[in-house]
Amino acid sequence: MEKSSTNHVHDVIIVGAGISGINAAHHVQRKLPDSEYLLLEGRDNIGGTWDLFRYPGIRSDTDLHTFGFGWQPWQEGRAIADGDAIAQYLRNTAERDGIYSHIRFQHRTVAANWSSELELWTLEVETKSGRVELHTRFLILGTGYYDYNEPLQAEIPGLSDNFRGTIVHPQFWPKDLDYTGKRVVIIGSGATAITLLPNLAKKASHVTMLQRSPTYIMSIDNATGGSWIHKLLPRAWAFKLDRWMFMWMIIILYNFCRLFPERSRAALEGAVAKQLPKGVPMDPHFRPLYKPWDQRVCFTPNGDFFESLQGGRAHVETAHIKAMSSDSILLDNGKALEADMVVTATGLKFCIGGHIHITIDDEEINLADRYAWNSAMLQDVPNLAFMMGYVNASWTLGVETSCQLVCRLLLHMRKKHYSSVIPRLPKGFSMEPRPIWNLDATYVKKAQGFIPHCGNTGPWRGRTNYFVDLWKARYGSITKDLVFRAVKP
Template identity: 45%
Template sequence: MVAHFDVLVVGAGLSGIGAACRLRQQAPDRTYAILEARDTIGGTWDLFRYPGVRSDSDMFTLGYPFRPWRKEQAIASGAEILEYLRETAAEHGITRHVRFGHRVVRASWSSASARWTVEASHDGEIVPFTCSFLYLCSGYYSYENGHVVDFPGRASFRGEIVHPQFWPEELDLSGKRVVVIGSGATAVTLVPELASTAKSVTMLQRSPSYVLARQRTDSLARRLRGVLPSRLAYRVVRAKNVLVATLLYQVSRRLPRRTAAFLGGAAAKQLPASIPVDPHFSPRYQPWDQRLCLTPGADFFAALRSGKADIVTDRIARFTPDGITLESGAHLPADVIVTATGLRVIAFGGIDLTVDGEVINPSEQLVYKGMMLGGVPNLAWCIGYVNASWTLRSDLVSRYVCRVLNHLSRNGFDTCVPHPPALPPARRRPIMNLTSGYLTRAASALPRQGDRRPWLMRQNYLLDAADLRLSRVDDGVLRFGRRSRSA
């Protein structure tokens, strides 16, 4: 017999666990299950095991609003985040609802039955489920493959080539010369960690990023915990961090030259004389065209000052048996090369979607309120912000999904579907408005957004919080209906 649930959640990572908690709190009459492809909870925070893996958002906003982050540090390690997720799932009774080892491969909607049939691969067999509402919380990148660049001469290199997404536990870097290819958050995280054990570490970047130092702990949180109840202190610090992040982003977009000068000046104060800001910390793009790279406790700059780490801005000509030759003619010797070249972005976890037999092409879809697909019934897709903590938005989405589910129940409806406008290509935009390589590579494979609400995905938590909590669910765009009872 096929198991049926009111809601099927796909993914047991940060978004999926949060979604299940919100279902229990705000739609407790709904049955649900979580289908998780891997054998454990945690998603990204269980998958990534490279040295120094950590959050690049503070835990007061990356953590759930209903479960305060109680540790001292604001920037947490991957292991600490994983522990937080597992404790949250256990405390809220979520773990027993997770079907581990179930990789969803396809989902088919039937208007006649007003149900999704979801097929998951488990132990080499296809296991079917049905649900009334499908909630995709699997993120936006592939867990199976990172972005791999086929550098010329790659096969000739005699050392070890490692992608951070699949870090080998047995890798020993003691006494080794390491080159880290990349300039993003992963590279900035890896360099100081590897420098503590390797003989030398060189970060090789084709183009620089903005790097901003921040404290590991939150001084306001430390002071408030001594005078306020823990939950109230958490809310105050969370609100403060939301406001600061929003202000930084808005100032960056409105005053890009001044912000770039500020970030460059801040970096210059941290750098040794041998490493100038230009060209190594002077990006060609404006602040927040790509995410800022955070270095907690300025550990990245400290590694550069120590002399055990260096930075080179150049292009790769080819790999050689003992290193990398650059287009400038210089040669970087290496025993280990780390290719921090980014993620491989995919839509909907790679799940094939059909509606009444018609294949849903992700790139042709417009996204309603940044969470539902135009013309696709009873489905939501959870993605976070690109300019702030992922959880800020994923929690808003989960709460809105609960509002939709409750509206369906109260009014005896079976279906909800956003009706998209007929927008010409010129008015369709990438859903994530950053120029980062991993996003631009995938722009043609992801759904699109429009140029006005509710088809515009705003990168503003304050506006979204008001909209998604207070606006009418039956806004005339999201339309509700009943299936034929004879069907």
């Protein structure tokens, strides 16, 4: 493959045109308007997750008022929306904000090398016409947290060897898959499984959600935009207020669950019990073994999950898989689930950095070996930021704090005539590692050896909540545990 290059140097290159990359681009062009930036996207379209995932009913697992941008509020009359609506919102926002013209589609970043001598990143980028080299002073990774190329392999005995039906992973849903009249078993109990069940039940003969252990499920009224606020205030103002109310609601819910786990458990389980069909027991199907928010609470808009159970089109089984036969799943409780199709909704495979081969002076670095400075930069890695969302709130709020922090840092560097910045632990300081995502979910536990970690003190600590983190991003120290280098004369 022919390789071409250019000596032109960009001020900032952002990798990824999903919700993280678009947010970063907005803040860069707004706060550093004279900076030259590019946004590189490996796919043909904008949207990231919302352009990739195609499984039936794909939707957000948090409300769109906080998942959308604060600078361009979500203005549809529903809190949780489908993937197509989210992708269209991102496209419209990028065009309206002038970001679209900065995007280079079908530009997949393969490698990035930092030169200490030149104080530049050199990116190797794969395009339709060959590989090119691009240069930038600062690199922002808006590549999300999961692997776009490979799913998390489900550890199910005999699935690939014995089962003769259709096996599907939600991340790679076939475009023309027909499951009409099929017996479908969804393996998993997270947000994806809870989204899939009511949507598959519309066509399948029957859908079973098979889980090893249950999760907390909360029904919400999905209609927004009809309150007295919307009758009194201009549309844009009213939806901004909706965003603030949803932010506070999630924070209050999360902290209440943490402070009063037994009361929270009773409230959540009590609401579920009222929506179950007669004869369906709470235990073991809807009584989680963990405390609320040790794993994420799953939302079902307008209770569509429970409606499917009420109609008899679907049911839940709680057991471990013992073995697979050609047309059924054998459980450790002695039951056998007949199946024409198995959907492995068991989580996503973590991948920070989108498989970009990152080197410093041609020496490979492992991102998982690094502590994260303010959950936005990496220990001993110059001029590089990555976008990471919350586990107890929407992804976008976490990205927002990182964007504010990074742009403030870039302005500081410009003012002081610095060419590079490196997060660095104080010499001789002993840091205790903490997970960057403190969730008890199996797929998160499996990923701990492959993602950066936080520390237990100072700017190395993980995030707490949006309002605290936003204050730190805007007004906290911009120099602690950072090493700056001046522009060479």
